[in-house]
Amino acid sequence: MRFDVITLFPELFAPFLSSGINRRAFESGAVELKLWQLRDYADGTYRRVDDRPFGGGPGMVMLAEPLEKCLLAIREDRAAQSPNQPKVPTVLFSPIGQTLNHAGVESWSQSDGAILICGRYEGLDQRFIDAHVDVQISLGDFVLSGGEIAAIALLDAVARLQPGVLNDEGSHQMDSFNPALDGLLDCGHYTRPEAWHDERVPPILMSGHHADIAKWRRQQSLALTQTHRPDLIESARALGKLSAKDEHFLRHLTSGGTSLA
Ligand code: SAM
Numbered sequence: 174m175r176f177d178v179i180t181l182f183p184e185l186f187a188p189f190l191s192s193g194i195n196r197r198a199f200e201s202g203a204v205e206l207k208l209w210q211l212r213d214y215a216d217g218t219y220r221r222v223d224d225r226p227f228g229g230g231p232g233m234v235m236l237a238e239p240l241e242k243c244l245l246a247i248r249e250d251r252a253a254q255s256p257n258q259p260k261v262p263t264v265l266f267s268p269i270g271q272t273l274n275h276a277g278v279e280s281w282s283q284s285d286g287a288i289l290i291c292g293r294y295e296g297l298d299q300r301f302i303d304a305h306v307d308v309q310i311s312l313g314d315f316v317l318s319g320g321e322i323a324a325i326a327l328l329d330a331v332a333r334l335q336p337g338v339l340n341d342e343g344s345h346q347m348d349s350f351n352p353a354l355d356g357l358l359d360c361g362h363y364t365r366p367e368a369w370h371d372e373r374v375p376p377i378l379m380s381g382h383h384a385d386i387a388k389w390r391r392q393q394s395l396a397l398t399q400t401h402r403p404d405l406i407e408s409a410r411a412l413g414k415l416s417a418k419d420e421h422f423l424r425h426l427t428s429g430g431t432s433l434a
Contacts, residue, residue, distance in 0.1 A: 174335075175205040175254075175261075175286040177247045178324055179240065181222065181293055183208040185321045189329070194339060198332035205286070206328065207250070211235075214242040223294050233294040237301035240290070244305055247288050258285055262307035265290045265297065266320030270309030273327060275350035277310070281327065282334035289327070291320030355414035356405055360393035392422050399426055 178186070186208055190199050198204045212220045215236070223233035244263065251258065264287045271277070281287070290297070290306070302309075312323045332338055339345055346353040363374045377389045398405050406423065409415050415423070 180291040203335040215239040237298040265306045266323035270311040278330040357398040360390045
């Protein structure tokens with residue numbers, strides 16, 4: 174899988190690529206990442222990549238021409254490396270796009286990759302977007318200074334799903350939103366010491382009874398999800414993922430109970 178990133182700030186990616194589990198993903202080649210400095214595709218002494226908006230108004234707009242030149246250079250480079258690979262989509266990070274979620278990350282993690290464009294300033298000349306962008310992805314209903322953080326978020330989430338990247342193979346399956354958790358939120362976790370500021374670890378976790386621990390964790394997941402993301406409970410229910418025991422626990426919760434362990 175190969176991702177190409179068009180950015181004016183390739184240096185922002187360096188700490189991310191050289192730390193933690195991301196480093197393992199990118200050094201092993203599980204995910205190939207190539208950074209493209211947009212300015213290298215701009216003309217003139219000043220290598221200008223932006224200009225004032227027609228019609229007036231604040232800020233600057235990214236020029237279509239260097240973006241297109243850079244995109245074509247990437248397409249050529251990819252074709253030279255893998256002549257038979259189908260064309261990967263061109264993705265623009267933008268508040269306009271669909272908000273990134275687990276299903277989206279899973280689908281990108283099983284793809285051949287993409288060409289990711291990080292906008293800056295007021296954004297890109299609309300004509301370039303209309304001509305070349307296949308997908309727009311948002312990180313949420315807020316405005317970032319640039320698309321780099323959104324690109325890093327996507328790359329991080331995709332990288333950790335690659336086989337061999339996490340220390341504990343398959344541990345991501347027990348993370349929030351995953352099918353193995355029926356799309357619910359993960360439960361709380363505890364580690365040493367057993368007592369911290371007079372708060373003890375829930376005794377069931379010290380019992381060694383794996384079935385009871387699994388049941389307790391499921392109930393914690395249900396309770397947390399019911400409190401913080403009731404929409405995910407509804408989705409799990411609609412998909413038939415909640416057992417009679419789950420439903421019994423949820424009824425008990427809404428009637429004011431806290432634990433059925
Ligand atoms: N004028 C644009 C607007 O109001 O929608 C915002 C431009 S923003 C300052 C510059 C760039 O940051 C955008 O082109 C986009 O690439 C990126 N960006 C900003 N917010 C984002 C978000 N919520 N998700 C993904 N990318 C975002």
